[in-house]
């Protein structure tokens with residue numbers, strides 16, 4: 242039987258636009274309510290060390306005011322662990338973070354830092370938070386994710402989305418192989434980063450991937466067609482690909 246495919250709508254860039262003027266509009270919590278109406282299964286938000294988009298107050302309000310499960314993207318730092326333990330969101334996705342990057346540019350080096358990650362994952366799991374690790378589609382990183390006790394991995398789809406032609410096919414093959422490897426290890430598999438209407442279908446058709454997290458494109462497309470319709474358009478494309486199998 243086909244496993245359902247969840248859509249986590251990332252609302253970071255609603256906050257980016259709000260913060261451009263320092264006021265309260267557009268409100269990411271309102272965007273989360275719209276996402277729920279449009280068929281999102283969850284809300285994803287990245288609280289960065291520099292608070293460039295989502296703020297601590299946004300996380301508080303998302304926890305209080307929305308019914309959908311919250312997936313908190315966070316760096317593996319003491320500060321972010323304390324935030325996660327205070328709010329206990331449904332899920333936390335541990336991501337690498339560099340202050341000077343424009344976005345999360347690569348996956349977490351789990352294989353290089355197992356001793357740093359293991360206790361953080363343990364503390365979150367004890368608090369009832371489902372932990373995922375954002376990794377490149379690389380079997381070494383998946384093996385390491387299993388070894389440090391993460392139940393879920395999210396495959397970074399950025400290189401696939403950025404590539405064109407045969408290079409994109411090669412990147413896609415890495416995602417397919419990584420999804421199969423995660424399944425063999427017993428890891429739940431998610432995917433995200435850079436996905437658009439043009440790139441989502443092949444990824445959505447991989448039957449063992451059960452969640453996609455998508456943000457920037459949805460917020461950008463909302464400028465032209467509104468946030469609700471931009472999310473509905475994604476939902477239609479991913480559900481169709483899931484049913485019909487792909488490319």
Ligand code: PXP
Nearest residue numbers: 345375433434435454455456457
């Ligand atoms: N998944 C993770 C772990 C991310 O860090 C991001 C970006 O914040 C996304 C998914 C969504 O990426 P995009 O905004 O490019 O759709």
